[in-house]
Amino acid sequence: MxxxxxxxxxxxxxxxxxxxxxxxxxxxxxxxxxxxxxxxxxxxxxxxxxxxxxxxxxxxxxxxxxxxxxxxxxxxxxxxxxxxxxxxxxxxxxxxxxxxxxxxxxxxxxxxxxxxxxxxxxxxxxxxxxxxxxxxxxxxxxxxxxxxxxxxxxxxxxxxxxxxxxxxxxxxxxEEAGKGILSTHLHSEGKHAKELILEGPSTKHWVPEILEANNPDDVSYYPYMNGQFVFKHAITRFSEAIVEGLTANKLEKEDIDMLIPHQANLRISQFVQRKFRLPDDKVFNNIQKYGNTTAASVIIALTEAWEEGKIKDNDLVVLAAFGSGFTWGSVIIRW
Missing domain, CATH: 3.40.47.10 (Thiolase/Chalcone synthase)
Structure with missing residues (x-):
């Protein structure tokens, strides 16, 4: 393989x-x-x-x-x-x-x-x-x-x-053993789908229905988020996904050289950082200047961290994300 x-x-x-x-x-x-x-x-x-x-x-x-x-x-x-x-x-x-x-x-x-x-x-x-x-x-x-x-x-x-x-x-x-992506871990919990959702347009709520209703208060075509609910689940699932990845590779939190979390909210990243007792130089955040770019956030942050020389050969890099679905996961990389 x-x-x-x-x-x-x-x-x-x-x-x-x-x-x-x-x-x-x-x-x-x-x-x-x-x-x-x-x-x-x-x-x-x-x-x-x-x-x-x-x-x-x-x-x-x-x-x-x-x-x-x-x-x-x-x-x-x-x-x-x-x-x-x-x-x-x-x-x-x-x-x-x-x-x-x-x-x-x-x-x-x-x-x-x-x-x-x-x-x-x-x-x-x-x-x-x-x-x-x-x-x-x-x-x-x-x-x-x-x-x-x-x-x-x-x-x-x-x-x-x-x-x-x-x-x-x-x-x-x-073909270099022990280098590159060591493992990936994916999860979902669809029962919370409506806590972070963009409902329409969709097959259940097509554009003609929206137009015919002529309802200026219809916000179904804007994103909705139950902020506190999402926050509480995010900090739990982030941690679980990281631990799962480390355990699968017989690694400890002390082995992490760089954690790149999804840039959803700086407070979530800081909570996870404290939980794993990681110093500032082992966690990369750029939400301050880009906001939440959803599917782009992890890869933008990973690229910036690498460009700034914060990721080096043989470093253990952990990527983790949580979001709508709910879906979450992690990627464990030996650089």
């Missing part, structure tokens, strides 16, 4: 920076209120005049990752694209990236697991490589949230959190 190893990383975020103070122009909020609850200072929102979309950002991040892997687009055998905000209801973003990068007619798979989307996508790619089916897989996490948020005071509890961006990793076949 082969191992899969990250050989290239890249990310892209829109140029348009939206600070907490900028949000005061269209909702009742404050920098202090947002930072106290989320740790976020600013986020990137696509300028409507820009050509950026979820797929375009994914393609831009992918070009960087492929180049850093020392490969060309023709070396990629498969695409796994994670997002909750595709450019179209269908087809998905994976085939768009295949077209945008003018790749051969390779397969493209979309993963719809929201905040844990990149963790799930990495797990899928890892299995394809370990079984020998593919040699180089492009794994993408990309989100365009800003166009679909309720930016009024009514929606501020959710809309202040999310940002736009994309990240990509190239996963390649390796």
């Amino acid at each position: 082969y191992n899969s190893k990250i050989t290239g990383l890249g990310y892209y975020v829109p140029e348009n920076i939206v600070t907490n103070n900028d949000l005061k122009e269209f909702m009742e909020t404050s920098d202090e209120w947002i930072q106290e609850r989320t740790g976020i200072k600013e986020r990137r929102w696509i300028d409507p005049k820009s050509d950026d979309t979820t797929a375009v950002m994914g393609a831009k991040a992918s070009k960087i990752a492929i180049e850093r892997a020392g490969l060309t687009k023709d070396d990629i055998d498969f695409i796994v694209f994670a997002t909750l905000s595709p450019d179209m209801y269908f087809p998905g973003g994976g085939v768009q990236v295949q077209d945008l990068l003018e790749m051969p007619t390779i397969g493209a798979l979309d993963v719809r697991n929201q905040c844990s989307g990149f963790i799930y996508a990495m797990s899928v790619a890892d299995q394809f490589i370990k079984t020998g089916m593919y040699k180089n897989i492009l794994v993408i996490g990309a989100e365009y949230h800003s166009g679909g948020l309720d930016k009024s005071t009514r929606g501020r509890n959710v809309s202040v959190i999310f940002g736009d961006g994309a990240g990509a990793a190239v996963l390649s076949r390796s």
Whole structure:
């Protein structure tokens, strides 16, 4: 059996920076209120005049990752694209990236697991490589949230959190024992689906129904989150997924060199950090400047940590995420 190893990383975020103070122009909020609850200072929102979309950002991040892997687009055998905000209801973003990068007619798979989307996508790619089916897989996490948020005071509890961006990793076949992805661990609990949800448009709530109702109070097409409920479950499931990954590889929390948590809320990351008694230099957070970019958050953070020299050869790197579904999981990597 082969191992899969990250050989290239890249990310892209829109140029348009939206600070907490900028949000005061269209909702009742404050920098202090947002930072106290989320740790976020600013986020990137696509300028409507820009050509950026979820797929375009994914393609831009992918070009960087492929180049850093020392490969060309023709070396990629498969695409796994994670997002909750595709450019179209269908087809998905994976085939768009295949077209945008003018790749051969390779397969493209979309993963719809929201905040844990990149963790799930990495797990899928890892299995394809370990079984020998593919040699180089492009794994993408990309989100365009800003166009679909309720930016009024009514929606501020959710809309202040999310940002736009994309990240990509190239996963390649390796025969080096004990290096690369050691294991992945995935879970779900669908009974809590409505605690973090975007209900419509959907097959249960199509656009014509929304239009015919002519109800200005219909918020079904905006994201809903039961914040406290999600927070309590997140800190539990984050910890469980990390412990599960360590245990599977006969490792201890002291063996962790870098933890990259999903950037949902700085308070969640800080809680997990305290629970595992990890110093600041072993946990990487960038939610302060990007907000929650959902499927893109882990890969953007991983790329930045690597670019800043905070991840070195032979380091034990742990990726973990929790989100809508509920779904959660972890990836254990020996760099």
